[in-house]
Amino acid sequence: MSAGGFSAAAPEMALATLCVPFDTSVLRLPASGRAWFLRARADVRLRELAQPGWLCGQSFLPFADELARCGLRVGEPAGGETFPLVLLLPPRQRDEARALFARALDRLAPGGTLVASMAKAEGAKSGEADLARLAGTVGSLSKHHCRVFWTTPEPDAIDRALQDEWRALDAPRETADGWWSRPGLFAWDRVDRASALLAAHFPADLGGRVADLGAGYGYLATQLIARCPGIAALDLYEAEARALEPARRNVANALHAAGRDLPVDVHWHDVTRGLPQRYDAIVSNPPFHLGRADLPELGRAFITSAADALAASGRLLIVANRHLPYEALLAARFADVRQLAMQDGFKVIEARSPRA
Structure with a gap:
């Protein structure tokens, strides 16, 4: 880093x-x-x-x-x-x-x-x-x-x-579950269990301008659209260019299914370099490896970028493998940190009110 x-x-x-x-x-x-x-x-x-x-x-x-x-x-x-x-x-x-x-x-x-x-x-x-x-x-x-x-x-x-x-x-293709994806993306042919667990804990009152960091083919973004009616605008950030078109298609399908007209942008962007604007809420299933190597500092970089980009009353919702050591950084960067779930080896954490 x-x-x-x-x-x-x-x-x-x-x-x-x-x-x-x-x-x-x-x-x-x-x-x-x-x-x-x-x-x-x-x-x-x-x-x-x-x-x-x-x-x-x-x-x-x-x-x-x-x-x-x-x-x-x-x-x-x-x-x-x-x-x-x-x-x-x-x-x-x-x-x-x-x-x-x-x-x-x-x-x-x-x-x-x-x-x-x-x-x-x-x-x-x-x-x-x-x-x-x-x-x-x-x-x-x-x-x-x-x-x-x-x-x-x-x-x-x-x-x-x-x-x-x-x-x-x-070429982007539809998976058996109806998601647009393509081979080689993270969990390309299925819904990742950790992401599904995080989506199940999205609070209904999540609103304002929201970002999904490391969006992949857009699963979490589609769940934000479906579950959180208070969202006013949504940005997806993804470093792998091959994921952008599937993400756009999945988001368009989610907007149509929800009957919503919501400003959504999909960005080819390296989250570890920071974010270009402020957000009321951020969600993420942050990556913690490249190839087969565990790199927890990559997930910590996502947390740092999120804390820097959140409004004073903003909140971060993340999911991670239970063994990953994110709690100390979260406590240092946020005034209020709590665990929402621990299931199947994953933990869902909500962090509120970022510290400067």
Whole structure:
């Protein structure tokens, strides 16, 4: 945690392994100096390898900001732009990874090479098999408990029907319970139990301008709309850009179901950097991990940002795993803190009247 916000360590071993084919001259960087790096992460090795013509794609705002602070260009390719080299750090979630393989091939120039790296414990074997199924012959190397694999596909070797199918896996979809979501988001195909517990304890008199921090696909926001008629305006803050469209759809459905015309804004925003305006109430199921690493300081950063943004009589409602040590910070930042529920390993806490 720093004044500038929160960032987690990059996946150093996967990045180091991604560099191995270039370090050993198995592969060569393109003479044009152009590449697109999907799900890029800032790292010493990336800064050593990257050239001015590289473009980094990253949908998680803290990581995107970190790349920009390192002097790397961040964004999406223009129009039909293609690259002689496309790099990828696939996620563990298989549908999301398959969609990324399809997108990567969309932007690969004829004769270009796609290179991906994954930890073996995160599904590297499956990722390599999927790329081979999609693009044909794949080369690979293992190091640092990771696997790097690549292809320079012939155009007629790519299974275009499968590519279309996999590309569509990233589109927002309705889950079995009727929520708009997409693979790879937190609890993407279900209602998270902790969030459901928090929503069950929303007080009916919650009103004024309200914010949902770390909104995900918008479940808590929909419950605020359904349960709290006194809300005058609602802001959703979410750092993962892929969650924004599902959140907008779910909120629109909730407004329609409730017959309400409520100002609602969905923001791509890093909550740990503070909030841009004041609120009468804030709700949150704050994240406490990135990947598999527990990072309770991330949840504490959400609490700090909430306390700083609440009006003098404002209140914060959060849910957390019962073991997370938030009480001391809450007591330091709020005049009145009480536990509303303890159930199934989760606790719901209400904090009122923030201290300066």
